[in-house]
Amino acid sequence: MQENKEDWLKMNDFNVDSASDDLHGGHSFGDLTDGEDGGAVACDSSKPQQPHASARAILSFVRRSARLDARLEKAKQRYSGAYLLCIADGDGSLRVKSDLCVDSQWIEANWGNANPLIVEIGSGQGENIVAAAAANPNTNFLALEVYDPGVAHTMLLAGKQDLRNLRIAQVNAPDFLAACKSGVLAEVWTFFPDPWPKMRHHKRRIVQPSLAKSVHNALVAGGVWRIATDIEDYALHVHEVMDSLACFENDGDLRVSLPTEHVGKGNAQDAADLPHADFVESRRFDGRVLTNFERKGLEAGRVIHDFAYVVKK
Numbered sequence: 001m002q003e004n005k006e007d008w009l010k011m012n013d014f015n016v017d018s019a020s021d022d023l024h025g026g027h028s029f030g031d032l033t034d035g036e037d038g039g040a041v042a043c044d045s046s047k048p049q050q051p052h053a054s055a056r057a058i059l060s061f062v063r064r065s066a067r068l069d070a071r072l073e074k075a076k077q078r079y080s081g082a083y084l085l086c087i088a089d090g091d092g093s094l095r096v097k098s099d100l101c102v103d104s105q106w107i108e109a110n111w112g113n114a115n116p117l118i119v120e121i122g123s124g125q126g127e128n129i130v131a132a133a134a135a136n137p138n139t140n141f142l143a144l145e146v147y148d149p150g151v152a153h154t155m156l157l158a159g160k161q162d163l164r165n166l167r168i169a170q171v172n173a174p175d176f177l178a179a180c181k182s183g184v185l186a187e188v189w190t191f192f193p194d195p196w197p198k199m200r201h202h203k204r205r206i207v208q209p210s211l212a213k214s215v216h217n218a219l220v221a222g223g224v225w226r227i228a229t230d231i232e233d234y235a236l237h238v239h240e241v242m243d244s245l246a247c248f249e250n251d252g253d254l255r256v257s258l259p260t261e262h263v264g265k266g267n268a269q270d271a272a273d274l275p276h277a278d279f280v281e282s283r284r285f286d287g288r289v290l291t292n293f294e295r296k297g298l299e300a301g302r303v304i305h306d307f308a309y310v311v312k313k
């Protein structure tokens with residue numbers, strides 16, 4: 001059954017101020033308070049952002065200690081001085097330091113110039129951000145990643161090319177965004193975020209209203225939050241979080257049919273039989289290279305969903 005998207009939004013009472021609590025099997029905007037992931041957000045970024053927003057927050061990752069192999073350990077020793085920004089609290093939580101203030105002086109101090117800054121949230125092995133930094137030497141790039149091997153691998157790739165415009169920070173990304181001053185970022189990228197497929201884990205998905213609020217504040221007017229996922233249910237989740245925010249414009253021109261109800265790990269096979277509606281998405285961002293995550297998604301026959309949300313201020 002094909003619904004009109006506006007009808008669907010109305011039917012589900014889908015605005016960020018009055019979302020219904022029982023929407024989509026337990027995942028809702030109403031059950032989380034501001035400062036935790038998912039508070040009701042009207043994108044009023046004039047309100048001060050809260051550093052350490054993750055102190056009580058639901059995290060989008062599980063802290064895993066992973067031993068680095070000899071190659072990554074060597075890369076870490078060799079390149080940390082050049083690439084790693086030490087902005088974590090130091091208590092092992094990966095929160096940013098409480099006094100971190102990301103403004104133009106901070107950028108100048110860490111990159112040595114005032115070029116536009118693009119931040120990738122969850123940069124994984126670094127294939128994408130390293131390729132982008134190499135292709136755009138007059139743009140500054142910051143990779144935010146929590147996983148030790150990913151951080152080390154990104155440094156390895158960057159070091160091999162002697163890139164000067166890339167930095168890496170091993171911190172909880174929503175914390176970093178919350179510490180940004182208004183308009184300091186040119187773009188934010190979130191490609192193939194962890195899917196958290198179980199229904200009860202959907203609230204751990206990193207794209208949340210609270211993050212949208214921080215991203216909106218951090219981006220310059222006209223700046224873009226680019227998102228990509230190979231998980232159909234995550235695509236619906238992105239539309240739910242983003243499409244009703246008046247402070248972002250969905251810049252896409254593709255019409256994509258998606259189920260209008262969520263599925264989880266146990267009932268994913270039911271998705272095709274659920275009611276569908278058309279949504280607007282973007283064509284593939286040509287600054288995005290094929291990473292291992294995307295390749296695996298394609299090999300499994302999944303469709304890639306690209307989004308570009310432009311900031312209105």
Ligand SMILES: C[S@@+](CC[C@H](N)C(=O)[O-])C[C@H]1O[C@@H](n2cnc3c(N)ncnc32)[C@H](O)[C@@H]1O
Nearest residue numbers: 060061122123124145146147172173191192291
């Ligand atoms: C599925 S991987 C995708 C990696 C990369 N974007 C790509 O396309 O290859 C998602 C990554 O996000 C990272 N991540 C999850 N939550 C994060 C957070 N709160 N802050 C920073 N990184 C996070 C994970 O460690 C993981 O490396």
